[in-house]
Amino acid sequence: MSAQPLIAFFKDIDKGDLSTVGGKGANLGEMTQAGFTVPNGFAVTVLAYDKFLEENNLSLLIRNILKTTNVHNPEELSEASRKIQKLIVNGKIPNDAAQDVIKAYKRLSGFMKHALVAVRSSATAEDQPGTSFAGQQVTFLNIKGEANLLNAVRDCWASLFTPRSIFYRVENKIPHENVKISVIVQKMIQSEVSGVMFTIDPVTNEKDKIIIEAVWGLGEMIVQGSVVPD
Numbered sequence: 001m002s003a004q005p006l007i008a009f010f011k012d013i014d015k016g017d018l019s020t021v022g023g024k025g026a027n028l029g030e031m032t033q034a035g036f037t038v039p040n041g042f043a044v045t046v047l048a049y050d051k052f053l054e055e056n057n058l059s060l061l062i063r064n065i066l067k068t069t070n071v072h073n074p075e076e077l078s079e080a081s082r083k084i085q086k087l088i089v090n091g092k093i094p095n096d097a098a099q100d101v102i103k104a105y106k107r108l109s110g111f112m113k114h115a116l117v118a119v120r121s122s123a124t125a126e127d128q129p130g131t132s133f134a135g136q137q138v139t140f141l142n143i144k145g146e147a148n149l150l151n152a153v154r155d156c157w158a159s160l161f162t163p164r165s166i167f168y169r170v171e172n173k174i175p176h177e178n179v180k181i182s183v184i185v186q187k188m189i190q191s192e193v194s195g196v197m198f199t200i201d202p203v204t205n206e207k208d209k210i211i212i213e214a215v216w217g218l219g220e221m222i223v224q225g226s227v228v229p230d
Contacts, residue, residue, distance in 0.1 A: 022122030
């Protein structure tokens with residue numbers, strides 16, 4: 001991307017935009033530009049997230065909560081997470097960001113008034129060597145309508161501060177303020193089969209093996225670890 005927008009469609013994204021659209025967004029953009037069949041969508045960039053924090057005066061509040069939290073105390077960690085997520089969920093999305101999201105959603109929906117979309121978190125530190133952040137933030141499926149979409153975007157932002165996410169950053173010595181979050185809005189595919197492909201064996205690290213794990217229906221059950229895939 002040549003500019004710094006609040007919204008970016010996949011066709012305008014590449015790996016150079018990781019700091020703006022996160023790991024998931026950058027990879028979806030790369031695949032789209034390479035000609036793979038990727039369900040269309042757009043990223044709500046980290047600039048929208050930063051703008052949200054600024055206009056709701058949340059950055060200092062969040063920093064102070066985290067600074068006084070012992071993440072190795074489960075009760076303290078859960079309480080800090082609860083407070084921060086409540087601040088974010090109750091915050092107001094800036095008007096220009098909200099209007100840009102709605103405009104992009106209408107464009108994505110096309111002749112359908114309100115398309116079903118997946119709303120997916122895309123942190124700037126995920127899918128990196130040594131810090132995958134796999135499953136750390138949330139995904140919402142089959143979201144329909146403008147109000148529901150905006151709520152899901154805000155909930156994705158809040159998921160940057162789940163107990164698991166906070167603990168993971170501390171354990172990996174990643175400063176909280178160094179991790180930003182983009183949100184991916186992507187057309188839903190009502191799949192018969194879904195899966196995850198590894199281009200290196202995730203257990204043995206053998207580079208000459210490709211591992212595909214699949215389940216019937218939607219793929220969230222694999223990501224969440226709630227089923228044993230084929």
